[in-house]
Amino acid sequence: MTGQILVIDDDEKILRIFNLLIKSFGYSPVLVNDPVKGLEMLRENPPSLILLDLMMSPMNGLQFLDERRKIPGALKVPVVILSAWRLNDEELAPYADSIAEVVVKPVEPARLKEVIARHTG
Template sequence: MPETSRKKILVVDDESDVADLVAYHLKANGFAVETVNDPTRSIGLARSFIPDLVILDVMMPEINGIQICRMLRADPKLKQVPVIFLTAKVEENDRIQGLENGADDYICKPFSTKELVLRVQNILRRTTERPIDAPPKLITGGIELDIERHEVKINEEVVELTATEFKLLHLLMERRGRVQTREHLLINVWNYETEIETRTVDTHVRRLREKLGDEAEWIETIRGVGYRMAERRAQESSA
């Protein structure tokens, strides 16, 4: 499959049988796959392999998946790489913690290999494809979002956003003036179609606002509903 043959996936799981099973099905669908069972080697391998996506177990000895995900997000070369948590931790708070720590998706064990492959394909499609008629840049006030360079500038200064923060800002700017419910954001930013607490959306919006600084007021809170990228600055509306 030429669409996925160039995509590289890193699988990190201390259970070799799980890692091998995942790798087998990903390779069968045209992906290049590297596996690692020792979590302490995961970051080093990721830096040399430079994957397009990482599948990461959570409960591992010495260093857990949450910690590895944080290190990926702190690495300049890896911070934009999508992460899927594949774990036996199935409680709602576990899923929320995973999403709040930068994961793009969360799949519970036992899992369907077919569903896993589809989720990998969907995430890679979202992060690499852009509609033909979509503008290469979105601008709101002093916020400039460059889709092709995956870069955000605030008043000409580059601001570092996580992959999830970038997707959240992109969606709000793309649909400027339209209210986005928390549930809609969970589906379109985190790819979650199940009922989980929406406070993870509020957490990411709060962090995004902090990084936007003086331009944060463009993101309006619609109480009891969700968020909206304003069409006018607050002071302009009241003028």
């Protein structure tokens, strides 16, 4: 693992903010606005952590998690869901092996730093 944080979100404003924050926390952000591209990045150069939005297209975050299971070794990379879309326990249950934590947006910078530190060792 590398100290790289892969951020997958289709909102360019969110990506710019997370880029600045993650750099200020001492990590290397890798920003992707398309979940399909995120899967490619995961195959090519697995990050230390994935921050994943749920409401995206052409693939949403849950579909990303389904596809991620098909990539050898990908389940070793923790995924933190960062989304305004709130999932209930029933919706999250099929992804229990795929999600390290769920954080509801908006997230305060100090909370984001804490979450990243917790899941990157």
